[in-house]
Amino acid sequence: MDSKKGNNGERSEWQRHVSTNLEKLNNNQDELRSTLSNNKVETIDRINDLERKLSGELSEFKVNAFKDIASLKVKSGIFGTIGGFVVAGVMVLIRLLSN
DSSP states (O other), X not given: OXXXXXXXXXXXXXXXXXXXXXXXXXXXXXXXXXXXHHHHHHHHHHHHHHHHHHHHHHHHHHXXXXXXXXXXXXXXXXXXXXXXXHHHHHHHHHHHHHO
């Protein structure tokens, strides 16, 4: 019977050891979940900040692009008109000189 008491004592000691380690693992898992949750929130906040920043930069880029396009349209209109006058002037000179 002494051996049974010894085995029971070892078994209960082993059960306490396993139980303690399971509790530690459970606590560590809870801490890990909390850390991951905090990191997730921080990451989402960073993504939102970058999205706002990029949205502002994109809006500024669009405004500048529209200004550049409008400027190019005006310049092309002016140079097209000048080119048309040059061609018309040459045709008039040819007509005048050929008569």
